[in-house]
Amino acid sequence: MNQRFDAIVxxxxxxxxxxxxxxxKAGLETLIVERGKFAGAKNMWxxxxxxxxxxxxxxxxxEEAPVERYxxxxxxxxxxxxxxxxxxxTSKKYGNPPYNGFSVLRxxxxxxxxxxxEQAGAxxxxxxxxxxxxxxxxxxAGIKAGGDALPANVVIACDGVNSILAEKAGLRGKISPRDxxxxxxxxxxxxxxxxxxxxxxxxxxxxxxxxxxxxxRGIPGGAFIYTNKESLSIGIVVQLSALTEKEISANDLLExxxxxxxxxxxxxxxxxxxxxxHMVPVGGKAMMPTLYTDGMLxxxxxxxxxxxxxxxxxxxxxxxxxxxxxAETVILAKKTGDFSKQSLAHYPELLKQSFVLKxxxxxxxxxxxLENPRFYRQYPELACELAEKIFTNAGIPRKKLWKMFRExxxxxxxxxxxxxxxxxxxxxx
Amino acid sequence: xxxTSIEDKLAVNKYDIDKDxxxxxxxxxxxTCEAHPCxxxxxxxxxKLREGHITFSYEGCLECGSCRIVCDKEAVKWALPRAGFGIxxxxx
Numbered sequence: 001m002n003q004r005f006d007a008i009v010x011x012x013x014x015x016x017x018x019x020x021x022x023x024x025k026a027g028l029e030t031l032i033v034e035r036g037k038f039a040g041a042k043n044m045w046x047x048x049x050x051x052x053x054x055x056x057x058x059x060x061x062x063e064e065a066p067v068e069r070y071x072x073x074x075x076x077x078x079x080x081x082x083x084x085x086x087x088x089x090t091s092k093k094y095g096n097p098p099y100n101g102f103s104v105l106r107x108x109x110x111x112x113x114x115x116x117x118e119q120a121g122a123x124x125x126x127x128x129x130x131x132x133x134x135x136x137x138x139x140x141a142g143i144k145a146g147g148d149a150l151p152a153n154v155v156i157a158c159d160g161v162n163s164i165l166a167e168k169a170g171l172r173g174k175i176s177p178r179d180x181x182x183x184x185x186x187x188x189x190x191x192x193x194x195x196x197x198x199x200x201x202x203x204x205x206x207x208x209x210x211x212x213x214x215x216x217r218g219i220p221g222g223a224f225i226y227t228n229k230e231s232l233s234i235g236i237v238v239q240l241s242a243l244t245e246k247e248i249s250a251n252d253l254l255e256x257x258x259x260x261x262x263x264x265x266x267x268x269x270x271x272x273x274x275x276x277x278h279m280v281p282v283g284g285k286a287m288m289p290t291l292y293t294d295g296m297l298x299x300x301x302x303x304x305x306x307x308x309x310x311x312x313x314x315x316x317x318x319x320x321x322x323x324x325x326x327a328e329t330v331i332l333a334k335k336t337g338d339f340s341k342q343s344l345a346h347y348p349e350l351l352k353q354s355f356v357l358k359x360x361x362x363x364x365x366x367x368x369x370l371e372n373p374r375f376y377r378q379y380p381e382l383a384c385e386l387a388e389k390i391f392t393n394a395g396i397p398r399k400k401l402w403k404m405f406r407e408x409x410x411x412x413x414x415x416x417x418x419x420x421x422x423x424x425x426x427x428x429x
Numbered sequence: 430x431x432x433t434s435i436e437d438k439l440a441v442n443k444y445d446i447d448k449d450x451x452x453x454x455x456x457x458x459x460x461t462c463e464a465h466p467c468x469x470x471x472x473x474x475x476x477k478l479r480e481g482h483i484t485f486s487y488e489g490c491l492e493c494g495s496c497r498i499v500c501d502k503e504a505v506k507w508a509l510p511r512a513g514f515g516i517x518x519x520x521x
Contacts, residue, residue, distance in 0.1 A: 035509065035512045035513075036512075036513075036517070037445070037513050037517055040518065040521055041516075041517045041518055042492060042515075042516065042517075042518065043518065043521050044518055044520075044521040045521075105520045105521050106518065106520075106521030107518045107519050107520050107521035108520075108521075109521075110521070127512050127513040128512050129509065129511070129512035146512065161494065162492075162494040162497075162509075164509070174498075175498055176498075177466075177470075177495075177498050177499050180495070180498055182470070182472065182493065182495055184472045186438070187520040231520070233520075240470060240495055240498060240499060241499075243469050243470060244464070244466035244469045244470055244499050246469075247468075247469050248469060249468075249469045249470075249471075249472065249474075250472055251435055251438075251472055251474075255432045255433070259432075272433065272437075272438065272441055273441055273519075273520060274441060274442060274518065274519060274520045274521075275435075275438035275439060275441065275442055275491075276442075276491060276516075276518055276520075276521065277472035277473065277491040277493040277495075278491075278493055279493050279494055279495055279498070
């Protein structure tokens with residue numbers, strides 16, 4: 001029989017590493033198992049990370065962590081075939097420590113995070129897959145990995161959206177493609193100076209730019225561009241069920257997006273260096289699995305913890321905060337020596353006190369709202385057409401704004417429908 | 430800008446390809462399926478329809494899990510590649 005660990009964390013992503021760091025710091029015998037050759041080898045995200053969850057763990061982490069650029073500018077654009085209507089927000093406040101967010105590439109970042117867990121005293125085993133759970137009666141009592149039985153008091157499954165372990169523990173059933181957005185992304189290398197010129201940035205400044213509109217052909221979802229130091233992360237995040245219903249692949253939409261006149265120039269002379277894909281669980285509170293059982297907890301994407309409001313789509317900080325809450329629960333359980341369900345019930349209580357479950361509750365109606373196809377077609381068309389009318393000088397007498405609006409709105413969406421949509425927005429986000 | 434094919438995109442990725450395929454499909458079930466959601470769900474074009482038959486190639490798989498979620502006929506026997514094999518992101 002192998003040494004019994006206090007805790008085995010499965011997956012060295014942000015949830016697993018945050019969990020491992022906190023467990024090890026508290027002196028618990030902690031093993032982190034990662035199936036990739038190195039931490040980050042299997043991981044991708046859009047590319048921006050926000051909020052204080054990481055600097056609470058590592059003050060001044062930006063001094064040492066491999067972050068790309070701090071996000072100074074936020075831009076939202078509504079696109080039609082040949083036009084774009086944008087809102088662009090920049091705040092110099094975001095340029096001061098602790099900053100508001102960073103663009104981050106996971107392959108480097110997760111390796112750094114796993115090294116921090118190692119420094120804190122956790123054992124990180126890469127190239128090792130947790131194939132199954134070990135059971136003692138009805139309680140999870142470790143994992144089977146690489147053909148070995150590795151016993152532990154508690155297993156924290158941070159193995160991502162496809163969490164095999166959550167399924168094996170019976171904590172989660174089949175996921176519906178309606179609750180999944182598929183993200184596909186390209187990393188495009190560009191010289192630093194070109195990035196700074198094209199996006200109006202200086203030094204380490206970065207932009208997070210989100211798009212919705214015609215390129216998604218009515219499929220709920222959007223596109224993004226994040227600036228890295230010497231590359232762009234560009235991708236599309238779209239509802240999986242709608243892709244198969246409409247018989248369109250996400251890559252076709254990404255190619256359409258890349259050829260939009262607003263986007264094409266930004267990418268010129270860039271070189272593709274990676275193409276990646278990932279599923280994002282966007283069902284919110286309704287799709288959340290059971291978060292714990294005897295001897296086991298779920299954190300991060302494995303727990304379905306991402307927030308989608310239409311204006312934000314975040315998972316990284318939810319992963320870190322849930323990983324930390326799982327660690328705190330296990331540390332407390334270790335003191336009493338009780339790793340039963342009753343003892344681990346502290347975990348959802350901690351999540352309820354944090355923004356994780358509060359945000360998911362506040363925005364529980366957002367997933368349904370965002371399935372509204374009018375956001376992706378009619379509204380971007382309306383905004384662009386109205387702007388075009390305002391700015392076009394056709395050499396004829398001008399009309400008042402309301403009249404122009406009514407002309408564009410009629411036949412596209414009824415006023416009544418718009419009021420109802422507005423009411424739903426108010427209620428949902 | 431010209432369109433980049435999925436093959437060209439996958440060609441820049443780093444993989445350690447195992448000799449055995451990690452995902453199996455039940456071609457007999459696929460033959461009874463009309464919708465073929467896998468064709469549109471797979472971001473790496475691993476599923477192809479050739480003369481009415483679905484074929485699957487595992488080498489370019491990005492391990493996203495979409496095929497497993499969309500196949501409601503349970504024709505996709507889904508698993509991850511063995512530890513250390515499969516996609517190895519250099520950027521992520």
